Amino acid sequence: MGQSEKASPAPEKAEFTAAKKQLDFTVNFKASMLDSGASFNGNVILPEHPQAQLQSKLLALSQPKKLHANASSQSPPTVVAQLKSPPGTVTPVAPRLARPVKPMPVPRHKPTMQPIVKVASPKSRERCNMEQMEGTPKKKKQCNCKSSRCLKLYCECFSSGTYCDGCNCLNCHNNIEHESDRKDVMDVIKERNPEAFKPKIANSPHKARDSMVEGGELTVERKHNKGCNCKKSGCLKKYCECFQANILCSENCKCLDCKNFKGSEERKALFHGHPMNSMTCMQQAANAVINEAIGLSGFGLSQSKRNGNQQIVFGSTTDNQSNSRVSQIHPETCLTSGASCSTSSVHTSGPKSTAVFRLSKSSYRSPLAGILQPRHVEEFCSLLVAVSAEAAKSRSEEKRTSNTDKATLEKAEIADIQKQPSARRLPGNHENGVQTSLSESTTGEFQNERPVSPGTLALMCDENDIVFTKVDIPSSISGSNTRTNMNLHGSDHVYSEQERLVLTRFRGFLNKLITRGSIKETELEQEGKKNL
DNA sequence: GAGTTTGAAACT
């Protein structure tokens, strides 16, 4: 560490004056903004900024000479710090005019990385976290520099040409208060490397992200200007600047054992293995149970070569790059492809590519992929609700017609139950016919299935199966005494009737699902054999 | 949250 900067650089001269000017303008600017009714983000100017406060304290400790300024100098910078702007080279707007519209830096921080040392403004942090949760971070990351005073390229803020704003850094000099100091250092660095403050990636990371979303294909044109130099990370960790920027390594890179190239299986596996959102996880779990039920070993399923068929191969048309982008995958996409969110290692980037239809341990694909769609679940739930309501209605009517012969009533009810599948078909289009058929409970089918797993048994509420069996077989219910539920009256009876119908339908649904899965499995196996 | 690993930047 040469630390040319370590000895506090002399020229801090007109710093206070500048800061004061800045303050004046700041106040005016804010006022004018408010007057004009422009929406003024409360995050822009915070009454107190912990960092600025701490910085002031640190400065007071380390540079007592600067404290000659009157007491008011303590608070002005606090406000000024909120309006720090990046240098003109980065932001066309006059640096001191408004809050810097910082170029999107390479995202780095984990949301949880928040040293206790300093607390960023709650507002800004909240905003930042929110944005990160959405997977579309818009605010620049905050650095945590401790020793560099944020005046070295180690500091992300500094290297991106922006002032630190709401960062967690210590003894920060990358602010308007130390502008001259900062400028000197920048000059030195520029002298050494004129490109030092230019974006490392040709296009902005924002654009990069967008390009990721759009079909998941990376725009290979975007390159790291300097290229990475990774040795151990395989360029598949965020240590790698290329990976971090969601771009592929290029000829500019000098990395070893690079796996961040188009067609890299490791890269894809990494991408697909990324934890999904909860809904997808649930879907995967459900599929796992269902697959277990139909006796499939999802692993080892041969993959289809139907490259264009996204229903079959998740991301088949993509060359997904980063796990960090997974959150942007539409849940339905994952759902449609079944459990393949964690999966498909099929590479289909083109005939020239090193396309490999490889099965990895993470290469699991549900045979239900493409069959069970979110809307199916929705529709089925609606159906269950309808069935339940119908049951309740029936029981109410039954009560009213108390004169009716009990046995006759029950027969009618059973008839009604049996009619329901055809009478209340699932709404909407059912291209694959799953919904309609799913609503038809067929016990025979179920009996023909292979043994089910404990998980599936649980899912199917097997302990209630005795009741179902009795209900499902019309002959067994013609006698009113065989159905204990039917002997009940009042709300209990209604509830049990509702439950019975709902569970019956649900069982039918699962049975159909199992059948569909079996069929699909066979299809996939056959296709896989062909491909091999 | 502390400690380790990593790779860029800085330095020699």
Place this chain on the structure above:
DNA sequence: CAGTTTCAAACTC
């Protein structure tokens, strides 16, 4: 320019 050190972020436990 290559090797080493420093640094901050990413990562692991």
